[in-house]
Amino acid sequence: MDFQVTFRVNEKMYVKDPESSEIGRAIVKHGIDLIYELGFESFTFKKLAVEIETTEATIYRYFENKHRLLLYILNWYWSYMEFLVMFRLQNVKDTRSQLKIIVHLLTHELPESSGSLDYNRKHLNQIVISESSKAYLVKDVNAINKEQAFKPYKDLCAKIAEVIGAHAPKYKFPRSLSSMLIESAHSQQFFASHLPRLTDVQSKNQSEFTAQFLEDLMFRVLG
Amino acid sequence: MDFQVTFRVNEKMYVKDPESSEIGRAIVKHGIDLIYELGFESFTFKKLAVEIETTEATIYRYFENKHRLLLYILNWYWSYMEFLVMFRLQNVKDTRSQLKIIVHLLTHELPESSGSLDYNRKHLNQIVISESSKAYLVKDVNAINKEQAFKPYKDLCAKIAEVIGAHAPKYKFPRSLSSMLIESAHSQQFFASHLPRLTDVQSKNQSEFTAQFLEDLMFRVLG
């Protein structure tokens, strides 16, 4: 059985729905590749237009600016991650196993098994690690937040907090622990790759190291 | 007794030492205020030049670009923070109290008591919270790292990891816990202010909330 999961991203993230046309889909797909390649600061709509053989103005018809494209990509990712968490937790009874699955999902690339996917998994994963905090670390975070731009992130955070609450009902900080796990899954992987002295990584790969650190931490915190 | 502590920031962070002239000091001081006011993305050397009544070219003679100015400010901050940690830990015998002091320092503005200070404490604190991860989340992090741009951060991290190690010698991830505490001190405060549903803040202020969450977490992890 092959299947495809798609998500309706909040329509305030775009001017025109990129899923509604071939060129719209190319903007997102090649946008992911180019942001990965150049980094968000050096990425421009002009460069993306050259890449997909269209013009800047065409891209502006889909996204107000590059920050909105980043938000679109991350909203898609957060929605997908919440779906994956829900999907993988099906029929898993004990909360300990559920928490292990969550940590694994947060620290690894999107799995092959979860339906066909039009985006490059590796590039998407690296964008999430390196660029996702730039989605909210902006001066107009409050205005963007009012447009529900962080709803999928909050939903994912709430879902994980729910499992934390089920595992340790008396624990006072389930949401903060949840957002800390998500953020640390990114920062620890980034540090393990680029600034390893900020971590305890040995030769292992960043994903496995981060998973071990966070799993150990979580069960020490929650008992 | 009034005293002033200054730090020699790594000379690769600047073209010409801003401490060497009046205008250099104005660049850093007003740079902090303007980055706070506009956010790092909207901050430009042109705007700073207008503010301090000089020209862009003059500022470029001190800093290669605005990212280097940010690195300079953060290097200064990290060095100061390491000094403060060292200073405040003097004569504190038990490691539990030491860790509490560290969490308090990481989650609050620079204290008044620690010598006179030419920079706006509030603005500096907000920059550290909102902009510090942009210092390393860049495509050329490896090149910048070779220039020792993150040495003060690593030193601070190592110092805290040392106290963690003294408190819990068998704990396997002292450095990762240390960098996670530093990073979470920022992200949880940011979330508490702008995206509170990602945290468990009640009415309390962001600093106090974050301190409580991190202190609780740390002692659950380390016993």
Add this chain to the structure above:
DNA sequence: TCTAAAAAGATAGTAATACTATTATAGAAA
């Protein structure tokens, strides 16, 4: 089927940004 509207995309701009190169000036050394 034809026409009209509306949607999409290409072209051509502009103001601001991120620099660089050149020129001018002021002080120190010979």
Add this chain to the structure above:
DNA sequence: TTTCTATAATAGTATTACTATCTTTTTAGA
């Protein structure tokens, strides 16, 4: 006094981040 050097001011350029307008294509109704 002259010359050297350090510093800043002036004036540029290429790129970025858009906007406005025009042309073409698609779609919908008569």
